[in-house]
Amino acid sequence: MFDMTLGNLLILFLTIVFGFYMAWTIGANDVANSMGTVFGSRTLSLKRIIMIAVVFEFLGAFLVGAHVTKTLKAGIVDPAPFQDPALFPGDQGIYIFIAGMLAVLLAASLWVTLATYWKLPISTSQSIVGAVAGFGIISIFLGDIPSKALSLGTLAKISTGWILSPVFGGMVSFLIFLSIKKMVFESGDIESRANKANHLFVFLVVFILLLAGLSGGLKNLRSVVASILPGTLLDTIFDHFLLKALVILVISVIITFIFFILTRNKRRASGKARSPLERVEGMFGGLLVLTACYVAFAHGANDVANAIGPVAGIVQILVKGEISGTVAVPTWILLLGGLGIVVGVSTWGYRVMETIGKRITKITPTRGFSASFGAASSVLICSLLGIPVSTSQIIVGSVIGVGMAGGIAAIDLRVIRSILVSWIFTVPVSAITTGLIYLLFRAITLQLA
Amino acid sequence: MEKESIFDNIRAPILKTIYRNPFEGLVLHSEKLEECVLHMRDCLDSYLKGDFEKVERLKEKVSKAEHEADLIKSNIRAHIPKSIFMPVPKDQFHMLLHDSDSILDYAEDVAVLLTMKHTELPEEMGEKLHELADKVLECVGAFQEIMTNIENLQEASFRGMERNKVKELIKKVHQLEHEADVLEFSISRDLFNVDNEKMDAISAIHMLKVIDRLGQVADKAENAADRIRAMLAK
Numbered sequence: 001m002f003d004m005t006l007g008n009l010l011i012l013f014l015t016i017v018f019g020f021y022m023a024w025t026i027g028a029n030d031v032a033n034s035m036g037t038v039f040g041s042r043t044l045s046l047k048r049i050i051m052i053a054v055v056f057e058f059l060g061a062f063l064v065g066a067h068v069t070k071t072l073k074a075g076i077v078d079p080a081p082f083q084d085p086a087l088f089p090g091d092q093g094i095y096i097f098i099a100g101m102l103a104v105l106l107a108a109s110l111w112v113t114l115a116t117y118w119k120l121p122i123s124t125s126q127s128i129v130g131a132v133a134g135f136g137i138i139s140i141f142l143g144d145i146p147s148k149a150l151s152l153g154t155l156a157k158i159s160t161g162w163i164l165s166p167v168f169g170g171m172v173s174f175l176i177f178l179s180i181k182k183m184v185f186e187s188g189d190i191e192s193r194a195n196k197a198n199h200l201f202v203f204l205v206v207f208i209l210l211l212a213g214l215s216g217g218l219k220n221l222r223s224v225v226a227s228i229l230p231g232t233l234l235d236t237i238f239d240h241f242l243l244k245a246l247v248i249l250v251i252s253v254i255i256t257f258i259f260f261i262l263t264r265n266k267r268r269a270s271g272k273a274r275s276p277l278e279r280v281e282g283m284f285g286g287l288l289v290l291t292a293c294y295v296a297f298a299h300g301a302n303d304v305a306n307a308i309g310p311v312a313g314i315v316q317i318l319v320k321g322e323i324s325g326t327v328a329v330p331t332w333i334l335l336l337g338g339l340g341i342v343v344g345v346s347t348w349g350y351r352v353m354e355t356i357g358k359r360i361t362k363i364t365p366t367r368g369f370s371a372s373f374g375a376a377s378s379v380l381i382c383s384l385l386g387i388p389v390s391t392s393q394i395i396v397g398s399v400i401g402v403g404m405a406g407g408i409a410a411i412d413l414r415v416i417r418s419i420l421v422s423w424i425f426t427v428p429v430s431a432i433t434t435g436l437i438y439l440l441f442r443a444i445t446l447q448l449a
Numbered sequence: 450m451e452k453e454s455i456f457d458n459i460r461a462p463i464l465k466t467i468y469r470n471p472f473e474g475l476v477l478h479s480e481k482l483e484e485c486v487l488h489m490r491d492c493l494d495s496y497l498k499g500d501f502e503k504v505e506r507l508k509e510k511v512s513k514a515e516h517e518a519d520l521i522k523s524n525i526r527a528h529i530p531k532s533i534f535m536p537v538p539k540d541q542f543h544m545l546l547h548d549s550d551s552i553l554d555y556a557e558d559v560a561v562l563l564t565m566k567h568t569e570l571p572e573e574m575g576e577k578l579h580e581l582a583d584k585v586l587e588c589v590g591a592f593q594e595i596m597t598n599i600e601n602l603q604e605a606s607f608r609g610m611e612r613n614k615v616k617e618l619i620k621k622v623h624q625l626e627h628e629a630d631v632l633e634f635s636i637s638r639d640l641f642n643v644d645n646e647k648m649d650a651i652s653a654i655h656m657l658k659v660i661d662r663l664g665q666v667a668d669k670a671e672n673a674a675d676r677i678r679a680m681l682a683k
Binding site: 036121181184188275276356359360362396400403408410411413418419 | 461
């Protein structure tokens with residue numbers, strides 16, 4: 001184990017500060033995208049949207065977040081050569097690796113901040129991936145590590161995810177809106193059909209959410225629950241897929257039932273709305289709120305890794321004194337990431353939403369629900385697969401999907417171009433920035449070590 | 450202009466994706482349409498009463514409404530760039546706007562024609578003219594009702610009840626246009642065969658022009674309604 005020397009404490013301090021800053025940026029910037037559809041439907045007040053975002057972003061980050069962390073930290077660049085005694089004498093390699101991780105965090109944060117200043121719609125995930133790749137490339141260039149340590153396969157998988165995730169989100173949203181159109185709008189009695197569709201969709205949202213949570217993440221939750229419930233019963237449930245699915249199914253039905261009892265009064269009140277069409281949209285309001293929770297949850301799960309990946313990497317080295325391929329992220333680091341996002345959402349995120357509110361064109365709850373549902377599904381699947389994706393880009397894909405199904409009066413396809421530009425620029429820019437910062441850090445580290 | 454804050458520097462591509470709703474513009478445009486045709490009818494009423502000073506004043510009001518509608522039209526068109534995707538073909542939307550706008554053009558023509566010459570009409574002809582004006586207004590009114598609720602139609606995805614409601618209104622527009630046509634022909638016949646003692650040829654020509662334009666107002670409403678029918682096609 002490493003000694004808590006002044007130098008190590010300084011490293012730890014910087015790591016936590018940069019990591020928290022990154023998480024804060026994610027919360028501040030992305031809440032506008034993930035909650036934009038809800039806000040655009042005017043179903044909830046801004047305060048409530050922020051409350052939902054805070055709670056579910058945190059839960060998502062804390063309960064499902066750990067998955068993506070591994071890929072980012074160890075997937076793109078293999079850290080093993082850094083502790084190869086043949087390449088580096090003593091602890092040198094390990095300190096150089098720490099310098100690299102710090103450079104990654106700092107460069108990505110800087111680029112995100114600059115992009116915000118220049119109004120560029122870039123993605124934090126891409127920024128981090130570019131930074132890690134930049135670190136790998138410059139290490140190869142300096143002869144620190146062999147070229148095979150940079151996994152092009154992982155980079156290719158991640159890039160494919162960037163292209164496929166908005167398309168997938170778009171397709172899901174397209175299908176959801178199309179089915180609302182067929183099930184509800186085309187029928188003679190739109191109100192009773194809307195009520196039926198509502199039950200179906202609430203069940204679907206709850207079921208998917210629970211399934212995603214229980215099959216992937218929730219390891220943190222499991223350890224908490226295990227201390228209360230007898231271990232064997234819990235293990236049986238967690239380890240048998242069919243049993244798990246059955247339990248989730250039952251829970252989903254119960255939650256759906258509770259949801260409808262809780263919202264019954266609200267739906268009665270919406271009976272005062274002027275036209276059947278308005279009443280139908282009112283009915284979808286509750287569903288939209290539920291989906292908003294889903295979006296926040298998925299966003300937290302996916303994006304927390306951007307901030308805590310490098311933090312977990314450095315902390316593990318400091319604690320164990322060695323670099324290993326995969327690592328269980330300590331709870332306190334997940335907590336740090338979750339808190340960072342939450343603080344970002346409730347400070348700048350809040351103000352950003354206020355600003356957006358004046359400009360966003362109204363979309364109705366049925367559209368908002370279709371878009372959010374597709375987006376959240378896509379983000380959650382990518383999280384479970386360990387692919388860091390951009391929530392903003394996925395939500396754009398989903399809104400376009402609803403538009404293609406004839407749901408939105410006008411969508412501007414120019415936004416696709418700005419996303420393409422962001423794909424092309426973000427990775428090289430943050431890679432180069434990381435390279436430069438790393439050269440500086442490396443020089444300092446070598447002096448000290 | 451609102452002062453820009455740091456919070457405007459947000460990376461929210463979703464804002465750019467959901468573009469401003471062009472159907473909202475159509476509703477604004479149809480409000481001007483209503484204003485314009487109502488003034489036109491008042492203008493005709495005053496003319497038949499012989500209050501030519503009021504005719505002048507009302508003609509100004511008609512022209513003003515027509516001009517304001519033109520501005521709304523240009524504004525809608527300016528805000529539908531090529532990159533916009535809409536639930537209906539864009540050319541159908543543009544043609545609806547065009548046809549809807551030409552209703553105002555013809556209404557303005559009627560008012561302008563009325564200021565050009567003071568023609569005294571035989572009494573029974575005046576009554577028929579009133580009747581024609583009522584029919585035309587009713588026809589435009591039915592079209593206008595579709596336009597006022599066009600956002601609902603879009604929200605219902607051009608399907609179901611809203612669609613049926615609009616289809617009924619389009620039928621009503623057709624029926625009223627036909628009735629206006631019949632009246633127009635009847636007055637035309639009277640004018641072509643008018644006794645020279647009662648009305649000179651120039652006056653008859655003037656009146657023929659007026660009722661021709663009045664008939665066109667209903668015609669254009671029918672054309673515009675047909676554009677909406679095209680949007681409903683599955």
